[in-house]
Amino acid sequence: MLENFKLIRSFCSKNRSFSFVTTPIFYVNAAPHIGHLYSAVIADAIHRFNGLLNEPTSPSTTIFSTGTDEHGTKIQQAAASHSVPVATYCQQISDQYRGLFKNFNTAHTRFIRTTDQDHAVAVQSFWKALDATGNIYSTQYAGWYCIPDETFLTETQLKENDQGVKVSADSGHPVEWTEERNFMFRLSHYQDDVLHWIKGCEDRVVPTKFQKILLDFLQEPLPDISISRPKARVSWGIEVPSDPSQSVYVWLDALVNYLTVAGYPNKEFRQNWPPTVQVLGKDILKFHGIYWPAFLIAAGLEPPGQLLVHSHWTVDNQKMSKSKFNVIDPNERAIRYTNEGIRYFLLREGVAHSDGNYSDTKIVRILNAELADTLGNLLSRCCGKVLNPGAVVPAVDHASLEALLALEVTQKMLDLLNELPDKVRLHYQQYNFHLVVDCVVHLLHATNNFFETTAPWKCKGPDGKPQLETILALTMEVLRHTGIILQPIVPLLSGQLLDKLNVADRCRLWRDLEVKFNQEERPLANLNAVLFRRIVLPKPETVPEPRTKKVKRKN
Numbered sequence: 001m002l003e004n005f006k007l008i009r010s011f012c013s014k015n016r017s018f019s020f021v022t023t024p025i026f027y028v029n030a031a032p033h034i035g036h037l038y039s040a041v042i043a044d045a046i047h048r049f050n051g052l053l054n055e056p057t058s059p060s061t062t063i064f065s066t067g068t069d070e071h072g073t074k075i076q077q078a079a080a081s082h083s084v085p086v087a088t089y090c091q092q093i094s095d096q097y098r099g100l101f102k103n104f105n106t107a108h109t110r111f112i113r114t115t116d117q118d119h120a121v122a123v124q125s126f127w128k129a130l131d132a133t134g135n136i137y138s139t140q141y142a143g144w145y146c147i148p149d150e151t152f153l154t155e156t157q158l159k160e161n162d163q164g165v166k167v168s169a170d171s172g173h174p175v176e177w178t179e180e181r182n183f184m185f186r187l188s189h190y191q192d193d194v195l196h197w198i199k200g201c202e203d204r205v206v207p208t209k210f211q212k213i214l215l216d217f218l219q220e221p222l223p224d225i226s227i228s229r230p231k232a233r234v235s236w237g238i239e240v241p242s243d244p245s246q247s248v249y250v251w252l253d254a255l256v257n258y259l260t261v262a263g264y265p266n267k268e269f270r271q272n273w274p275p276t277v278q279v280l281g282k283d284i285l286k287f288h289g290i291y292w293p294a295f296l297i298a299a300g301l302e303p304p305g306q307l308l309v310h311s312h313w314t315v316d317n318q319k320m321s322k323s324k325f326n327v328i329d330p331n332e333r334a335i336r337y338t339n340e341g342i343r344y345f346l347l348r349e350g351v352a353h354s355d356g357n358y359s360d361t362k363i364v365r366i367l368n369a370e371l372a373d374t375l376g377n378l379l380s381r382c383c384g385k386v387l388n389p390g391a392v393v394p395a396v397d398h399a400s401l402e403a404l405l406a407l408e409v410t411q412k413m414l415d416l417l418n419e420l421p422d423k424v425r426l427h428y429q430q431y432n433f434h435l436v437v438d439c440v441v442h443l444l445h446a447t448n449n450f451f452e453t454t455a456p457w458k459c460k461g462p463d464g465k466p467q468l469e470t471i472l473a474l475t476m477e478v479l480r481h482t483g484i485i486l487q488p489i490v491p492l493l494s495g496q497l498l499d500k501l502n503v504a505d506r507c508r509l510w511r512d513l514e515v516k517f518n519q520e521e522r523p524l525a526n527l528n529a530v531l532f533r534r535i536v537l538p539k540p541e542t543v544p545e546p547r548t549k550k551v552k553r554k555n
Ligand code: MSP
Pocket: 023, 024, 025, 026, 027, 034, 035, 036, 038, 039, 069, 254, 255, 257, 279, 280, 281, 282, 283, 284, 311, 312, 313, 314, 320, 554, 555
């Protein structure tokens, strides 16, 4: 079946100003937690970074989608357990996600719900496309079904837990024997195509460890998979076009959301297809790395350009779970640490290839050390009345600049500043946000050192003024670069920093990262120069236990 994939044009041909980034869509069976927010801020940072690279004059398409996954048994069950009609329940939790992303300032262009009308049209059209190409057949199906994971599992994917109950070996969730009539998808026909797609680009699935997992998976022959459920069992779903007694399998329904946001099945959709990068957690790798490309290839469509797979957050080194009462609600933590503080922590501390550990002690330490003491303090010192009574971004004085350039501390700072754009660009392109921050913090430390060593407060009187102003101008140049570079990670905080420095909106792009020795004084904006207040926690004995939400969740 390899020919199928060869008929579809190669991803690598897509033009560079096109950016289509997606998050998984989130189950509405419980309130959002910090892990969900992580998927969203990663995608947001990628989307914002792509935006920084675009010339404002060049026409560009940018799509960034997120949303909620609302069909299926477990949503039905969650609504029933809250005694709320299922549509009302979905609306409530979906609104919580929408609110979360608004609070954390994600710049998505579409928030899709699988209960949206255009999505139902897309799912049914996609089904018809699979059917028309002979990829669907009907059969009596029997197997072990795992409701929390919404999937049938084979014997090898099962184990017995401590209580002797059959569970999924992967997730630990219980399974039950189910016999029913199902429509099947000929996944087995697409083994070679999927393999070819994965191998078609060096960094198709990143980090590489996840690509290896997929390749290992493909060592075994792929079985055909069930893609419908009897409506009598799963009524909360999209109807199979040819058979109203069946609902479309929730994973097929959910994956099609990416097509819906691109405009499928309208003709214009092809201009928007395929996504450049799809962000997802490691638990849903098989669905995105095997089923999804197979579905697309079967329907004659190009699979996504790249999958970025991230690991999970644990809390104090424990898996987040309702039963451990350790589920972290980002909105609640934001009261203490601010929304931007939490974004910063997640992207600064999280690495895609390994699980990250959330701890309140660690977040306070990082935010205080980096955002308050290193970045914030430098800005306040430059803008404060003591050193900068005229409240300006001063012009450099050439004689003073020459003298300062002779100092090792200045050279060190400027070397780092000059090499910064290329270095961090690569880190962004490889999704290593923690390395972006590392580079910026390293430069800020060197700048603090420059500031301490050149001691502008000692430049007294009219004779000292040119030197004082040159020190401030150089420091503010570092801060301008910091503001531009950190926009994808902490957009509001960076915006505040650039506003204070009076940097015009049109001058906040990647192309503006050129070291300039300011030639003309300009006023600072009349805004607060306190970027990030130090977090002071009450003494240990009076710290109230953080309130943890009871949420129903599959992990
Ligand atoms: N609805 C499916 C996805 C369908 S996409 C076509 C789903 N939803 S989910 O709500 O369970 O998970 C959404 C995302 O949150 C996934 O990327 C998942 O990996 C991520 N996370 C869930 N728990 C997480 C952590 N503890 N840490 C980091 N991310 C986590 O799966």
